[in-house]
Amino acid sequence: MASVSQDSLFLSASPPLIMSTCTQCAGTFEVLAEDKEMLDQLSPVIGGTKLSLPPPTMCSDCRLQRRQSHVNHVNLYERKCDFSGAQIISNIHPAAPYKVYAQDDWYSDKWDPHTYAREYDFSRPFFEQLKELVSVVPRPNLMTGYEFDENCDYTNYAGKNKDCYLIFDSDENRDCYYSYSLNHCVNCVGCFRSRKSELCYECIDCVQCYGSAYLQDCDNCADSVFLKNCTGCKNCLMCSNLKNKEYHVENKPVSKEEYEKYRKMLGSYSAVQSARERFDKLKMEYPQKYMHGVQNEDVEGDYLVNCKNAFNCFDSEDLWDCRHVYQGFMPLKNCMDIHECGEGERLYECSVAGYEINSCCFCNHTLANMSDMLYCSLCHHSSHCFGCVGIRRKKYCIFNKQYTKEEYEELVPKIVEHMRKTREWGEFFPTDMATFAYNETIAQDYYPLTKEEVQAKGWQWFENVEKKNQYMGPTVELPDSIDDVSDDICGKILTCEESGRQYKIIPQELAFHTQLHVPLPRTSFFVQYRAQLAMRNKRKLYDRKCDKCHAAIRTSYTPDRTEKIYCEPCYQHSLI
Numbered sequence: 001m002a003s004v005s006q007d008s009l010f011l012s013a014s015p016p017l018i019m020s021t022c023t024q025c026a027g028t029f030e031v032l033a034e035d036k037e038m039l040d041q042l043s044p045v046i047g048g049t050k051l052s053l054p055p056p057t058m059c060s061d062c063r064l065q066r067r068q069s070h071v072n073h074v075n076l077y078e079r080k081c082d083f084s085g086a087q088i089i090s091n092i093h094p095a096a097p098y099k100v101y102a103q104d105d106w107y108s109d110k111w112d113p114h115t116y117a118r119e120y121d122f123s124r125p126f127f128e129q130l131k132e133l134v135s136v137v138p139r140p141n142l143m144t145g146y147e148f149d150e151n152c153d154y155t156n157y158a159g160k161n162k163d164c165y166l167i168f169d170s171d172e173n174r175d176c177y178y179s180y181s182l183n184h185c186v187n188c189v190g191c192f193r194s195r196k197s198e199l200c201y202e203c204i205d206c207v208q209c210y211g212s213a214y215l216q217d218c219d220n221c222a223d224s225v226f227l228k229n230c231t232g233c234k235n236c237l238m239c240s241n242l243k244n245k246e247y248h249v250e251n252k253p254v255s256k257e258e259y260e261k262y263r264k265m266l267g268s269y270s271a272v273q274s275a276r277e278r279f280d281k282l283k284m285e286y287p288q289k290y291m292h293g294v295q296n297e298d299v300e301g302d303y304l305v306n307c308k309n310a311f312n313c314f315d316s317e318d319l320w321d322c323r324h325v326y327q328g329f330m331p332l333k334n335c336m337d338i339h340e341c342g343e344g345e346r347l348y349e350c351s352v353a354g355y356e357i358n359s360c361c362f363c364n365h366t367l368a369n370m371s372d373m374l375y376c377s378l379c380h381h382s383s384h385c386f387g388c389v390g391i392r393r394k395k396y397c398i399f400n401k402q403y404t405k406e407e408y409e410e411l412v413p414k415i416v417e418h419m420r421k422t423r424e425w426g427e428f429f430p431t432d433m434a435t436f437a438y439n440e441t442i443a444q445d446y447y448p449l450t451k452e453e454v455q456a457k458g459w460q461w462f463e464n465v466e467k468k469n470q471y472m473g474p475t476v477e478l479p480d481s482i483d484d485v486s487d488d489i490c491g492k493i494l495t496c497e498e499s500g501r502q503y504k505i506i507p508q509e510l511a512f513h514t515q516l517h518v519p520l521p522r523t524s525f526f527v528q529y530r531a532q533l534a535m536r537n538k539r540k541l542y543d544r545k546c547d548k549c550h551a552a553i554r555t556s557y558t559p560d561r562t563e564k565i566y567c568e569p570c571y572q573h574s575l576i
Contacts, residue, residue: 022059029059047409054426067339067351068443069431090141099138106140113390117401137389178525192532228283241286243575269519287564289571290555302556437462496524
């Protein structure tokens with residue numbers, strides 16, 4: 001594992017170039033010289049005219065919140081396709097004022113996005129006009145890499161998957177279910193932000209793990225249960241901060257027979273709950289590394305894998321020369337102010353974009369082979385377009401209207417100049433343009449607000465987002481042990497013990513639990529998702545001292561946390 005340099009470029013950054021007041025939260029924030037330099041590098045050039053990007057007017061938190069307010073990962077509804085009338089599942093509520101097409105229809109040639117084309121009106125603000133276009137162009141029922149998927153009808157914000165069910169923010173997986181933010185995983189269930197793992201259950205922030213359950217922040221571990229901060233371990237149970245160990249229980253060596261006896265007991269739900277309570281106390285006895293991640297160089301952030309020169313970045317892998325990037329799911333290079341993007345270069349203020357996307361600014365929900373796009377949404381296989389919605393395989397379009405190359409290169413700089421006067425150039429899509437109500441989006445998970453706070457800002461609020469199912473059938477009691485569960489459980493409707501929402505066990509899920517010998521869940525995916533999110537640190541960094549050597553560190557552990565927090569060298573020396 002490559003250590004993080006303590007004298008990183010970013011940890012000794014130059015003094016701020018600009019001190020600004022956030023236009024949303026009114027807090028003071030810094031625009032560093034490195035930010036200004038990257039903005040200059042990312043500024044688009046059209047027809048020989050450089051469209052310089054201005055410094056941000058919001059702090060990085062408010063900019064992220066704005067991008068997240070356009071993303072509804074996990075709230076799904078039944079509705080009808082507005083093209084065919086067929087019953088479909090969508091993340092857009094049937095009461096929302098949009099045309100919603102099943103992906104089969106939306107990606108087809110049965111409709112033409114150019115029928116919604118319009119002229120740009122220089123007497124009106126840009127976002128006012130774009131909002132009108134967004135409101136009439138049909139939207140797909142789910143956000144997936146549709147043309148790359150196979151048998152993944154019930155996934156959302158996911159792509160390049162095969163035979164997956166109810167996975168979200170996930171790419172390049174096979175046979176995975178009820179999970180959030182997986183990449184390159186096979187046969188994983190109930191996991192959260194895990195990579196290159198197989199046959200894992202309820203594993204959080206794990207990389208290259210196999211045949212394991214209830215792991216967190218582990219790397220290259222196998223056939224283990226209840227581990228935290230372990231590397232290269234096999235057949236271990238209830239352990240923390242171990243490295244290259246086998247047959248350990250509570251960090252003590254045991255015989256193979258003793259281990260197998262303890263492991264067999266964990267097919268029982270009551271035994272798992274008891275073990276979880278014990279483990280939650282045990283893992284607090286060991287020091288924590290100041291940041292979560294492996295194979296990083298010159299980074300500042302958290303939950304990073306294989307990144308280099310990444311500043312204020314979180315929940316990402318394979319970043320290179322990036323700033324303020326969150327949930328980068330595939331390689332990104334020279335990018336800034338990004339949420340949920342991957343496989344791209346030279347991106348600024350983009351959200352949910354990827355699969356060969358380059359030189360784009362202010363793009364939202366754009367997948368597959370995009371370049372030189374500005375203020376575009378729901379577009380794919382296109383380039384050199386401005387303010388377009390839903391177009392595919394096109395060039396030189398503005399507000400869905402086709403122009404010649406010469407017309408496009410003459411008109412876009414004029415629009416940008418108009419946007420400078422209205423103070424819209426350089427801003428991402430405002431939250432009041434979002435397709436979803438604020439409490440439907442992941443912004444509510446990371447920046448929770450009350451109904452009154454949301455409405456005071458002029459944003460949408462949806463009353464029934466957490467509405468319970470209406471099923472009033474018999475209560476089903478799950479057997480305590482997975483050994484006592486019969487196949488007929490897949491035909492029954494279960495009720496979540498915490499939320500009251502109904503859920504089902506699918507046959508593939510039952511087979512998985514039987515193979516791994518772990519009990520069936522008593523709560524729905526939605527409760528599990530938020531519980532796992534709460535187990536991770538917030539996306540905020542604090543200055544504090546290493547509790548071993550007292551070196552200065554930047555960490556997501558708040559100063560009042562009771563765990564011992566170590567810098568990289570001290571943490572590595574502490575591993576058992």
